[in-house]
Amino acid sequence: MITVMREHWVDCIDELMPLCIEVHNIDEQQTYGLELDFDRDLYIESEEANQLHCLVMRENGKVIGFHWITINPLARFKGKTQACTDVIFVLPKYRRYSNLLIQCSDRYIKEQGCYMWALATLDDCYRGAVWERKGFKKAETIFMKKV
Incomplete structure (x- = not known):
């Protein structure tokens, strides 16, 4: 049996x-030249502030996938919030x-009252056509520079 449920980040990390x-x-x-080094306190604080939402996909209790979503107000659009896929x-x-x-x-994000859902994809995993079939539109290109 496959399930997807919100779980506390600290309990499932x-x-x-x-x-x-x-x-x-x-x-x-x-790309980033960094090793993983989670700021546990920041993740916990973000979840307590209802900014971080951790959805976990399981098959018969075993983790098989996950989606970390951040939800924040859009300062340029008063009263609107945006869900962003962290991973x-x-x-x-x-x-x-x-x-x-x-x-x-998608259902979870709508239930949270978000106006939009934004996500960025890694070049090695780019699946633009898939996301477009899901209703996403290419809106921006992200450039990163190590400073």
Whole structure:
């Protein structure tokens, strides 16, 4: 049985860590030149402030994917909030269930009253056509510079 539910970050991070490492190794480590070093206090504070939302996908209790969402007010659009994907990942062996995680995330974000959902994709994992079929529109290109 596949489930997707919001869980407390601090309660599931140890189970999620192998998946976090896999995501990081796809492209982030090379792009950013940094090792994973979670600021546990900041994650906990963000969740307590209802900014961080951790959705976890499980098959019969075993973690197979997750979606970390941040929800923040849009200062340029009074009264509107935006959900941003920090990371969304499903283990390759379970990718056939990716659509379920996206659907559950979409429903969750709508229930939170968000005006929009923004996400960025890693170049190595770019799936623009997939996201466009889900209703997303390419809006910006993100450039990063190490300073």
